[in-house]
Amino acid sequence: MTEKSAYQPGASPGERCAIGISFGNSYSSIACTIDDAPVVIANEDGDRQIPTILSYVDGEEYTGNQAKAMLVRNPKNTLISFKDFLGQEFKSIDPTHCHAAAHPQDANGTVSFTIQDKAEGEPSTLSVKEASTRYLRRLLQSASDYLGKKVTSAVITVPTNFTEAQREALIQAANDAELEVLQLVNEPVASVLAYDARPEAKLEDKIVVVADLGGTRSDVAVVASRGGLYTILATAHDYEFAGVHLDNVLMDHFAKEFMKKNANVDPRSNARSLAKLKAESEAAKKALSIGTNASFSVESLAEGIDFQATINRLRYETIARKVFEGFNRLVDGVIKKAGLDVLDIDEVILSGGTSHTPRIAHNFRAIFPETTTILAPSTSPSAINPSELQSRGAALQASLIQEYESDDIEQSTHPAVTTVKHITNAIGVISLSEEGEETFTPVIAPETAVPARRMIHIAAPKEGGNVLVKVVEGNTHIKVTKPEPKPKENGKDSDEDSDDSDFDDSDEEEEEHREKVWKIGTTLAEAAVRDVKKGGKVEVTINVAGDLAVTITTREVGGKGGVRGTLKAP
Amino acid sequence: MAATTTITRPLPALAEGWSAEKDFKPLSVIAASAPRTIEPVGPHFLAHARRARHKRTFSEDDR
Numbered sequence: 001m002t003e004k005s006a007y008q009p010g011a012s013p014g015e016r017c018a019i020g021i022s023f024g025n026s027y028s029s030i031a032c033t034i035d036d037a038p039v040v041i042a043n044e045d046g047d048r049q050i051p052t053i054l055s056y057v058d059g060e061e062y063t064g065n066q067a068k069a070m071l072v073r074n075p076k077n078t079l080i081s082f083k084d085f086l087g088q089e090f091k092s093i094d095p096t097h098c099h100a101a102a103h104p105q106d107a108n109g110t111v112s113f114t115i116q117d118k119a120e121g122e123p124s125t126l127s128v129k130e131a132s133t134r135y136l137r138r139l140l141q142s143a144s145d146y147l148g149k150k151v152t153s154a155v156i157t158v159p160t161n162f163t164e165a166q167r168e169a170l171i172q173a174a175n176d177a178e179l180e181v182l183q184l185v186n187e188p189v190a191s192v193l194a195y196d197a198r199p200e201a202k203l204e205d206k207i208v209v210v211a212d213l214g215g216t217r218s219d220v221a222v223v224a225s226r227g228g229l230y231t232i233l234a235t236a237h238d239y240e241f242a243g244v245h246l247d248n249v250l251m252d253h254f255a256k257e258f259m260k261k262n263a264n265v266d267p268r269s270n271a272r273s274l275a276k277l278k279a280e281s282e283a284a285k286k287a288l289s290i291g292t293n294a295s296f297s298v299e300s301l302a303e304g305i306d307f308q309a310t311i312n313r314l315r316y317e318t319i320a321r322k323v324f325e326g327f328n329r330l331v332d333g334v335i336k337k338a339g340l341d342v343l344d345i346d347e348v349i350l351s352g353g354t355s356h357t358p359r360i361a362h363n364f365r366a367i368f369p370e371t372t373t374i375l376a377p378s379t380s381p382s383a384i385n386p387s388e389l390q391s392r393g394a395a396l397q398a399s400l401i402q403e404y405e406s407d408d409i410e411q412s413t414h415p416a417v418t419t420v421k422h423i424t425n426a427i428g429v430i431s432l433s434e435e436g437e438e439t440f441t442p443v444i445a446p447e448t449a450v451p452a453r454r455m456i457h458i459a460a461p462k463e464g465g466n467v468l469v470k471v472v473e474g475n476t477h478i479k480v481t482k483p484e485p486k487p488k489e490n491g492k493d494s495d496e497d498s499d500d501s502d503f504d505d506s507d508e509e510e511e512e513h514r515e516k517v518w519k520i521g522t523t524l525a526e527a528a529v530r531d532v533k534k535g536g537k538v539e540v541t542i543n544v545a546g547d548l549a550v551t552i553t554t555r556e557v558g559g560k561g562g563v564r565g566t567l568k569a570p
Numbered sequence: 571m572a573a574t575t576t577i578t579r580p581l582p583a584l585a586e587g588w589s590a591e592k593d594f595k596p597l598s599v600i601a602a603s604a605p606r607t608i609e610p611v612g613p614h615f616l617a618h619a620r621r622a623r624h625k626r627t628f629s630e631d632d633r
């Protein structure tokens with residue numbers, strides 16, 4: 001972190017009380033760790049997903065769901081969807097989501113709001129930074145109340161495309177709320193950490209896609225996880241397909257239903273009716289994530305007319321299909337951008353509130369091969385609440401670093417430490433298939449950051465003896481097998497071939513088979529391990545230094561001595 | 571380091587007449603790499619940063 005502001009709050013490392021914060025445009029979440037396990041904190045209303053909203057009524061400040069409720073009767077003094085405006089110039093923001101609330105304005109280039117925040121007198125001009133400070137102050141208060149001591153410090157998650165100016169503005173906003181920012185962490189990485197920190201998690205090299213589907217934006221990242229080190233390979237951002245667009249689909253649906261009974265009254269044409277329609281549509285949407293039916297009920301929706309309706313999940317999934325398909329395309333696109341294939345993806349983490357939606361997880365299940373784990377509430381019983389991943393990850397990181405001096409944190413996050421070489425190809429050894437063919441066995445995965453060290457145990461030939469350890473580079477490619485053209489069926493009544501009865505539309509082409517196969521590349525070195533006993537195993541350790549020099553050591557497992565050799569840096 | 575992976579598909583036998591100084595034959599070097607940024611997050615990163623800043627190797631770190 002290179003950002004510095006004039007006022008630097010915080011306590012000495014021994015006295016810090018640190019939390020994790022996910023600060024979204026729509027909702028925020030705060031978490032701490034208790035005995036190293038993350039705990040998401042409920043605010044005074046009992047909410048763990050706290051709407052990122054501030055509202056002022058008669059000089060009184062409201063946040064969270066209390067402020068959200070004010071969108072119906074006090075929208076002008078209610079601030080919503082402002083977080084991404086931090087550190088941006090007025091001319092580059094998209095104010096769409098503020099339409100039914102306080103409008104952002106240009107105050108000498110910075111984004112501001114004019115609101116009546118005092119009981120009497122003139123309205124105030126509030127910069128987005130000041131609004132953020134006020135909101136963060138309330139989050140801190142909730143956390144401090146829960147913990148019984150003053151929170152001094154935090155790790156805050158940010159989108160991967162947050163600019164340097166946005167980061168700086170966020171840090172300043174936090175500092176102004178007397179909060180020391182220990183570190184800003186990329187949102188998808190916080191989510192990966194939340195999963196990897198579970199006690200049952202195994203340390204494995206894997207490629208993870210994090211789909212963060214929020215309220216006003218959807219962000220997807222491809223992350224290589226290598227020995228617990230995370231490298232972002234590609235990211236994509238979308239503002240056309242997110243939670244509010246699902247709200248809009250339901251708003252249109254219920255408005256039309258309402259108009260079937262009240263022909264000339266469109267609840268969308270009146271601000272107050274629209275606000276009620278929106279609030280209840282979002283509630284119905286959330287209910288449809290749990291149940292197969294949701295009710296929609298608003299007193300005096302428009303022109304004093306009450307309205308009640310129900311919707312089932314199937315109907316919802318039909319009318320929202322375009323939005324769901326948008327998520328599929330986004331995920332598909334970012335995998336291509338990373339130069340990968342769905343077959344390369346080991347895990348998909350669904351994060352963000354919209355990820356509660358079962359249809360989205362089921363669609364992803366269908367895009368990816370069976371070998372890919374889809375971590376979402378509806379596809380995996382052990383999934384973590386998608387709305388809590390980022391704050392949990394941030395809290396874990398906060399507990400890891402809270403005892404470090406700020407200078408230490410700054411030095412460790414410096415590009416000199418974080419920017420390192422990553423090997424392009426895998427490094428592995430040659431082993432023999434049952435048919436005696438040479439095959440590639442990976443030891444270090446592609447896209448691994450160096451320095452890196454990995455060790456494997458590998459069987460020697462059954463009869464033992466002198467063994468060759470051939471260290472090679474390898475890479476994967478996708479092998480596509482076209483199905484054998486089907487023999488013509490000779491009659492509809494034939495009762496043979498009942499195996500295929502599932503595929504009754506025989507006109508449809510059978511799907512091609514795609515698999516990932518290793519290709520053997522350059523030989524890096526050969527080593528001999530001699531006199532291995534019958535049924536013995538060989539240990540191979542490959543160590544790649546920061547300059548790509550390689551040290552290979554190999555010996556019989558349990559044996560003495562062994563062979564050690566080095567390859568120069570390229 | 572992660573738990574040791576064990577592979578059952580066997581290594582080939584050494585060909586008759588194979589020989590090399592100290593039984594090790596260097597043949598090539600790693601040629602393809604790209605600079606990328608690792609995320610400064612998580613316990614394994616902290617270990618990496620500690621090694622990098624103190625210029626320590628994995629085995630020195632183990633001790």
Ligand SMILES: Nc1ncnc2c1ncn2[C@@H]1O[C@H](COP(=O)(O)OP(=O)(O)OP(=O)(O)O)[C@@H](O)[C@H]1O
Nearest residue numbers: 024025026027214215216217243289352353354356
């Ligand atoms: N159970 C649920 N089922 C479906 N959607 C949900 C559920 N819970 C929350 N959401 C939706 O998730 C969205 C909020 O996502 P999240 O909490 O990740 O917010 P965020 O990061 O602040 O969003 P952004 O910054 O994109 O506006 C909202 O549209 C909300 O309606």
Ligand SMILES: [Mg+2]
Nearest residue numbers: 024212214352
């Ligand atoms: Mg978000």
